[in-house]
Amino acid sequence: MSSALAIAGITQVLKDLLNDGIINNITTATGTTVTVTALPPDKIEDAGEQTQLNLYMYQATVNQGWRNEGLPVFTPRGDRVSNPPLALDLHYLLSAYTGGAELHTEILLGYGMQLLHENPVLTRDAINKSLSPPDHVDLDGLPPVLRALATTGLADQVEQITITPEVLNADEISKLWTAFTTKYRPTAAYKVTVVLIQSVKSTRKAPPVQSRNIYVIPFNEPVVEEIEPVPATGEPSLPQQLVFSESDLILKGKRLWNDTVMINISGIQFPVMGMGVTGTTIQLKLPEGLKAGLQSLQVIHPVAMGTPPAAHNGVCSKVQAFILSPLVIDNPIATGTAPEGKFKGSIKVKIKPMVxxxxxxxxxxxxxxxxxxxxxxxxxxxxxxxPPVDELTIPVSNVAPGTYLVRVQVDGAESPLETDNSTKTYNSPAITIT
Known part of the structure; x- marks a missing residue:
């Protein structure tokens, strides 16, 4: 792979390629000395303009073919595990300048385009010839820039570098030269690809895997279709029954049975076993620690994997939801006064589960x-x-004296009201405020 100096190295190789071809072909045709430069267009002065070809890299883009090559750079802990290459496409403009001599611009640009057309691939020998000093020249005697370019490693990268013409329409060319804030010159565009720049930073490598465990299991996904509380003995199962912290649940569905069945309710995972598990039903008791409100439930069929074998979540059902309702214990107690006929104070409520x-x-x-x-x-x-509490003291004010039904809503889940069997009206829990 190449170093970060590879971009400058590409420009130098292209410049040498053009320079050698121009010396051999153009000097006689134009009758003047022709130079090859690699400057921004706005740095080439109009006054005393020389006969020259200018090569300018105006853009670098990420190569689409290499952008996803390699492993992630860092682990979740931040350790560097690899140095994937930075793959770039370089975009160049080849422009011709003359001192005003007629047809020289066309001659220069024509020869420059022909040279790039005849050399669509930058061979490793050509790169080494351009960037490495001759045998009789001491590396220390070169200018600092050339000494640096000799260490790019460009000739050793795994993919060779190609030169391809690019088509820019009049609008795109106009925008570029407007951005250069200089006068337009005849221009040809080229893409040079691919430059692979790779870091040499140290990485952390895990030791090799000693043994590999491969498991093949049938994809028998459990399906939970209904979640219902188990009715009290002698009572019918009614639709939309509420679920409380001491309720037993019955899950109805398909493919629920397994040698080992785990249930995950809102992050609390526990096993169920025995006669309570069949292919279509699972009966379970809610675990301690659940809070009132919306709960998630998932059936898990674990699989023993690893060396030594350890339980892993194997096939899981889709997540289903149910509401765990709070329950008011006994009638609440009001404490306060009623100046001017309006009660102000607090109401103490005992509730389950804890809030x-x-x-x-x-x-x-x-x-x-x-x-x-x-x-x-x-x-x-x-x-x-x-900490969680099971008794709430709630401030109230401006309440007219009388008897009131009491409900508590926790995270959207409401406590139920009890019904008088004879009148079929709600009668508790209630509080009398005087």
Missing amino acids: TARQEVQLILNGLPPATGAYTFSYVAADKNG
């Missing part, structure tokens, strides 16, 4: 006849980094 300090909590009050008001109050934990 973390960063969950969004609301207290909802709905009046029972004769009270008709409805109120909503937010709970904000005093310490956002505090």
Whole structure:
């Protein structure tokens, strides 16, 4: 691979190629001395303009064929593991300048284009000849730039360098020369590809793999179609039943059975086994530590892999969701006063599961006849980094005296209300405010 000096090395090789051809062919035709330069167009002065060919690299682009070659440069920990090459295409403009002599511009540009056409590949010998000093010349006696170019390694890169004409329309040429802020000169465009620049920084290599484990297993993906709470003994299974922290769940679907079945609920992974697992159903008890709100559930069929064998997540079902509802324990207690007929104070609510300090909590009050008001109050934990709690003290104000049904909403999941079997109306949990 080449070093970062390869771009300058390419320009020098092209310049030598043009210079040798012009000395052999053009000097006699023009009757003047012709030089080859590699300058920006705006650096070539109009006054006293010499007869010359100018080669200018105006753009470098990433080579599409090599851009994805090689391994990633860094590991997730930031260790350098490889030095993939920087592959570049170089874009040149070949322009002809004369001191005003008629037809000299066309002669110069014609010979320059013919030379590049006849040498579409820069051979390794040509590169070495241009960049390496002759045997009788001491490297230390060269100018610093030429000494540096002798170490590019350009001739040793794995892919040879090619020269291809590029077609630029009048608009593109006009934009380029406008950007150069100088007068237009007859120009031909070329692409030189590919230059491979590679770093020599040290990398970290892992030791070779001692043994390889290859596993072939049937792709028998479990499918979860329904998630329902197990009804209490003697009670029917009703649609849209709520799930609480002490509920048992039954999963219904296809291809659920496996020698080992793991369940992942919101990041908590645990095994289920025994008679509770069949091909179409899995019965399980919710793990401790779940928070009220939206939960994710996934069935996993682990596979033992590695040396020694260790369980890995093998085939997994798609993630399904269910709501874990909070449950108000006993009737809440109100503490406060009612100046001018409006209650101000706090309501203490015991709740399950415990609520973390960063969950969004609301207290909802709905009046029972004769009270008709409805109120909503937010709970904000005093310490956002505090431990989970099972008792909330929620400040309330401007509440009319009366009896109210109480609900608590945690991260969008609401606690249920109980129904009077005789009247079929909600009756608890409730609180009386005086």
